[in-house]
Amino acid sequence: MRQSHLFTKTRREAPSDEVAKNAQLLIRAGYIHKEMAGVYGYLPLGLRVVEKIKQIVREEMDAIGGQEMIMTSLQRKELWEVTGRWDDKNVDVWFKSKLASGGEVGFGWSHEEPITDMMKHFIGSYRDLPAYTYQFQTKLRNELRAKSGIMRGREFVMKDLYSYTKDEAAHEVFYNSAIEAYKRVFERVGLGDRTYLTYASGGAFTEFSHEFQTVSDVGEDVIYIHKSKGIAVNKEVLTPEVLEKLDIEENELEEAKSIEVGNIFNFGDTKSKQLGLLYRDDNGEEKPVILGSYGLGITRLMGTLVEVFADDKGIVWPEAVAPFRVHLVALVPDGVTVAYADSVYEDLVRAGVDVLYDDRDARAGQKLTDSDLLGIPTRLLIGKETIETGKIEAVDRRSGEGKRIPRGEIVGAFA
């Protein structure tokens, strides 16, 4: 993409009403637009990042048998009344509205009820199980207090997967495969070494749920990390009994603030019984389906990546989710340099390289500052020196290290 065609612009200053680093940088760089507190639009660059993250998650969910679909944002009041979760006393984040034709609807803050209800149409026999469904959905939650930029909004994108299995044993198998899939996701986006499988409160259905917590000072959670086991325990469940159960000594733990980027848990058969999701086993006996729920905040993960990797110059994207692989920058406006940069751009595009080409009529200083802010992994600089030597300077955004790549090898270096 030619940067001169990009309608967004960078800003020198962050809006005064944003304190969170993720929002400041994403707005300054033109990735997102704030519509109101806790509600952000995703602009062309931001959308690219969202889609890259989604694609990684998609691949990992597909790999464990997930089937992508998409449910509706409008939800039936009657359905949620069955499980007692329509009542504002039980769920305090509902956005609700009325139908012109009469009746009430809610805006989906979660989809366990609708998906489970829908699955009644497709699950009747043990032969129909297991089933794993997932979606990327915009969740709407009427948070009392939105905060921290895109980390905790009233509208956000989440991947939610639901597992339907015939018994606890089958559930367990899938649950563990989901844990491994989540680990691969965080590994692929570069957060593997600071994201911990965390034991958290299990609620009414199981002893524990599991969270995926990324260590960061801007996090809202406090976890206790057991480095050698590679797991953590959420502060809210840290008791002597839990430590004993996990075979952990308290003095082996390190406290850290963290961001909850994923949460998986077992609903057991409770919701299936409530909603009537039953199946016949091979003895003709009617049984409730076991339900598991697996959330992963896509936009929160995007914010986490900004928080964790940004430096004093701006955003630093991991290659896997960067909006573009390379940022080609024509440093001087003379015809020879521009023509040279144009040809490099065309070669890269032809080779299928994701490239953002700064072809704007702007000064080198501004282009370089903007490039730092945008955070694209590799910057290719085309200047007078390039013309003279026939070598293109490639600078790594994260380390700042540069190397000269001969013009003839430039496509091969990134294709």
Next chain:
RNA sequence: CGGGCCGUGGUAUAGUGGUAUUACGUACGCUUCGGGUGCGUAUAACCCGAGUUCGAUUCUCGGCGGCCCGACCA
């Protein structure tokens, strides 16, 4: 929901009971061209309502909006 702070051009800011400063941006001209070049000109603002007052952007009250701390966060 409890507590606190705050709403001034597109953005960031200064300031005042008598209509408003500066920078960035934007437009035009010249200049410059490997880390936001320099100069000039132009452009554009006091959240809404009520009250006090001769006069309110400024003070008071209310509303709306924003941020922070806490609570909440299957």
